[in-house]
Amino acid sequence: MAWKHKLMALIRSAALSSIFLFSTFHFLVFSTPALAKVTGECVNCHTMHNSQGGAAMPGVGNISETGPFDALTRGTCVGCHSNTVSATIKTLGSSNIPVVFNTVPPEAGAELAGGNFYWVVTNGEEYGHNVLTIPGIVQDTKLSEAPGIPNPASGNSTCSGCHSKVADCTSCHNPYHHGEDEQPVVGVTQVSNTTKAVYYRFLANGSSQHTAGGVMGIEDSDWERTKSSTDHNEYKGGVLTSSGGHDADSSISDYCAGCHQKFHDTLFVGTSSPWLRHPNNYALPSDPDKEYRLYNTQDGSAIGPYNPQAPVARPVLTGYTGPSDTVTPGTDQVFCLSCHRPHGTPYKDILRWAYDPDDGGLIIAGTTGTGARTGCFICHTSKDGV
Amino acid sequence: MKKLLVCLLSMAFVSAMGGMALAAVSGPCVNCHTMHNSQAGADVNAAGPFGALVNNTCLGCHTTSGSDPLSGSGFPYVKSTSGAFTDQICLAGGYFPAVDDGTDNLGKAHSLESTATPPGYNSTWYQGTANGLSCAGVNGCHGSQTVADEMGAVKGGHHSPTVYRILWNYNGGAPVGITGLGASDYEEALNLNTTAPTGSYTRTDATYAHNVYIAGGTDDTISKLCANCHGDFHGAGTGSGSPWQRHPTDVALPTSWDPADDAISSNADCKYNPFGFVSGATNTAGAKYATCLSCHRAHGTASYDILRFGYNTALGDASTGQSAGSGNMYGCLGCHSKQR
Numbered sequence: 001m002a003w004k005h006k007l008m009a010l011i012r013s014a015a016l017s018s019i020f021l022f023s024t025f026h027f028l029v030f031s032t033p034a035l036a037k038v039t040g041e042c043v044n045c046h047t048m049h050n051s052q053g054g055a056a057m058p059g060v061g062n063i064s065e066t067g068p069f070d071a072l073t074r075g076t077c078v079g080c081h082s083n084t085v086s087a088t089i090k091t092l093g094s095s096n097i098p099v100v101f102n103t104v105p106p107e108a109g110a111e112l113a114g115g116n117f118y119w120v121v122t123n124g125e126e127y128g129h130n131v132l133t134i135p136g137i138v139q140d141t142k143l144s145e146a147p148g149i150p151n152p153a154s155g156n157s158t159c160s161g162c163h164s165k166v167a168d169c170t171s172c173h174n175p176y177h178h179g180e181d182e183q184p185v186v187g188v189t190q191v192s193n194t195t196k197a198v199y200y201r202f203l204a205n206g207s208s209q210h211t212a213g214g215v216m217g218i219e220d221s222d223w224e225r226t227k228s229s230t231d232h233n234e235y236k237g238g239v240l241t242s243s244g245g246h247d248a249d250s251s252i253s254d255y256c257a258g259c260h261q262k263f264h265d266t267l268f269v270g271t272s273s274p275w276l277r278h279p280n281n282y283a284l285p286s287d288p289d290k291e292y293r294l295y296n297t298q299d300g301s302a303i304g305p306y307n308p309q310a311p312v313a314r315p316v317l318t319g320y321t322g323p324s325d326t327v328t329p330g331t332d333q334v335f336c337l338s339c340h341r342p343h344g345t346p347y348k349d350i351l352r353w354a355y356d357p358d359d360g361g362l363i364i365a366g367t368t369g370t371g372a373r374t375g376c377f378i379c380h381t382s383k384d385g386v
Numbered sequence: 387m388k389k390l391l392v393c394l395l396s397m398a399f400v401s402a403m404g405g406m407a408l409a410a411v412s413g414p415c416v417n418c419h420t421m422h423n424s425q426a427g428a429d430v431n432a433a434g435p436f437g438a439l440v441n442n443t444c445l446g447c448h449t450t451s452g453s454d455p456l457s458g459s460g461f462p463y464v465k466s467t468s469g470a471f472t473d474q475i476c477l478a479g480g481y482f483p484a485v486d487d488g489t490d491n492l493g494k495a496h497s498l499e500s501t502a503t504p505p506g507y508n509s510t511w512y513q514g515t516a517n518g519l520s521c522a523g524v525n526g527c528h529g530s531q532t533v534a535d536e537m538g539a540v541k542g543g544h545h546s547p548t549v550y551r552i553l554w555n556y557n558g559g560a561p562v563g564i565t566g567l568g569a570s571d572y573e574e575a576l577n578l579n580t581t582a583p584t585g586s587y588t589r590t591d592a593t594y595a596h597n598v599y600i601a602g603g604t605d606d607t608i609s610k611l612c613a614n615c616h617g618d619f620h621g622a623g624t625g626s627g628s629p630w631q632r633h634p635t636d637v638a639l640p641t642s643w644d645p646a647d648d649a650i651s652s653n654a655d656c657k658y659n660p661f662g663f664v665s666g667a668t669n670t671a672g673a674k675y676a677t678c679l680s681c682h683r684a685h686g687t688a689s690y691d692i693l694r695f696g697y698n699t700a701l702g703d704a705s706t707g708q709s710a711g712s713g714n715m716y717g718c719l720g721c722h723s724k725q726r
Contacts, residue, residue, distance in 0.1 A: 038710050038711070038725075039709065039710045039711025039712075040709055040710055040711070041697075041698065041699065041707045041708060041709045041710075042697070042707075042708045042709070042710065042718050042725075043697055043698040043700075043707065043708075048619075048632065048633040048681070049505070049506060049616075049618070049619045049632045049633060050631070050632055051505040051506055051618075051619070052691075053491055053492045054490065054491045054492075054502055054503065054505050067631075068631040068632050069631065070625075070629035070630070070631060071628075071629040071630065072629075072630055072631070072632060072633055093698075093699075093700060094709070178710060178722075178724055178725045179724075180724070
């Protein structure tokens with residue numbers, strides 16, 4: 001039982017300490033294969049003078065806002081990407097806009113991959129990133145800075161030398177909706193931000209020293225509103241970060257580490273089992289004597305397909321032309337989004353599943369109930385009771 | 387009709403292409419003037435007399451019942467009572483509807499006689515809120531905005547033209563004439579023979595005469611004229627740089643944009659997204675500017691908001707809007723090459 005206690009302690013430690021892992025995803029793009037780069041009628045999103053019929057141009061947001069807005073848009077980030085009904089994708093003319101903030105419960109089963117700030121507003125600060133520009137979200141009362149951010153005086157900090165916490169959407173996103181992108185892997189061209197290259201879900205602000213680079217990935221056409229083993233985002237993995245900084249490997253986890261460096265950097269995470277904190281950008285062990293080789297097993301004896309509930313990252317996306325249902329232990333990696341979503345979820349610590357008993361936690365070692373083969377157990381296949 | 391025919395041959399504002407001197411009106415005085423507004427015991431024009439002894443109003447003279455926006459003698463029309471004018475059959479300024487649309491600021495033309503406050507108005511001179519929008523003077527666009535009488539406001543403009551299309555920037559009460567190079571046919575041939583290109587095309591220099599609009603930081607730009615009424619849409623009201631808060635005017639296109647990087651203004655550019663220039667004499671690579679007239683015409687068009695092109699298909703004024711990713715190269719996308 002000692003190993004079981006140790007493992008559970010490790011899982012709990014990693015999860016509880018990963019309160020604020022990344023951020024806002026899925027911005028204004030449209031449901032065509034070329035996702036990162038916006039298409040559709042200009043009028044859907046822009047107003048040239050913030051004037052129509054002698055009055056201010058009606059906004060497209062579902063929250064009260066007063067223009068004009070930067071880039072001649074018809075709303076702020078939050079305004080455009082919010083909704084007062086449950087739909088998680090809203091339509092403006094010919095354009096589909098992913099919703100990150102529903103003021104009512106998001107349509108069950110149709111939540112987008114990035115999650116929803118509804119849960120932060122409704123359930124509290126533990127349920128998402130505290131993006132202060134969203135109505136109803138206030139400064140976190142428990143956290144004065146991003147968890148896992150090193151003390152600048154330690155000499156081990158990168159972003160924390162200047163930044164300490166999320167302020168608004170642009171803390172994570174650099175929303176060059178019309179920037180040049182590539183397909184199918186967005187963000188391949190790692191060039192200066194000044195050229196407005198597009199990165200996966202516009203995640204570029206926090207890249208190394210702001211000078212170059214951003215996140216790479218393959219963007220699902222409906223932001224995972226529908227999802228399956230063959231219908232999902234593909235995330236970029238990377239390397240287990242060496243001590244004291246970033247690796248600028250275009251991985252989503254390296255990006256999260258901009259604020260949560262202690263949850264990523266080997267100086268704080270460790271380099272091998274037994275880990276000090278849950279690793280990320282680390283390949284699922286393929287050892288025949290370890291449980292991870294049976295990722296998402298359906299029968300307890302054979303590896304299962306990719307599961308969007310606990311996704312893996314691919315250390316190299318070259319050659320990928322779309323989502324794959326194949327997971328390869330020894331290569332594919334656990335990463336920040338294996339457990340968390342960036343915006344908000346119904347579960348504390350922005351987890352993808354009920355972990356804390358307060359949320360009706362289902363992740364109970366030895367369970368044969370509803371929680372079996374879900375959540376943590378998708379990777380930790382021997383810890384449930386089936 | 388007879389009154390219209392009386393004034394067919396005058397007031398040209400003709401300024402030729404390529405820096406030629408602004409053309410003065412020529413022809414028999416009687417075509418346009420009446421000494422006493424009296425002939426054979428009757429008024430020449432029952433609504434008269436008019437200032438400068440002209441025999442009709444601005445719109446009275448510049449309205450036709452026919453379908454040619456430019457008479458054989460070079461007289462420009464801004465309205466056809468027969469409704470014959472279209473985006474293909476009109477001059478550079480566009481056209482007023484055959485019948486007043488009756489909507490203030492919501493239609494496809496400047497609403498003459500409207501007493502609405504112009505959108506974006508941030509000045510003190512405009513008297514049209516009491517008197518109704520008109521062509522010239524304190525209620526309009528042409529001539530000096532310091533003069534109440536329309537003919538007084540445009541005085542000298544027809545016989546001794548010194549400024550582009552008799553247009554002046556109010557400039558705080560010290561009017562500055564607008565500079566520009568006017569096509570001798572007021573772009574009649576350009577509009578008639580140029581259609582919106584579908585998809586991409588190879589841009590070559592325009593083959594039809596076209597106006598050249600002056601832009602930049604001086605007080606004589608065409609956009610400064612528009613800002614007389616729509617001040618919030620120019621200068622500080624737009625922001626100071628990217629990301630802009632309203633579309634900028636009198637601002638150069640970034641040189642990283644494709645159309646800014648060459649010395650070409652194609653027929654399609656000139657009709658659907660004309661660039662402005664600091665100097666009208668050259669079409670200089672890297673020095674193309676956005677002006678109000680890059681998107682709008684002055685009088686009216688077939689599109690809402692007096693746009694030169696279909697913009698919003700939902701309004702039903704055009705079958706084709708402006709869409710990012712469409713591959714088209716005119717209108718918004720004539721400049722915004724990265725959005726094509």
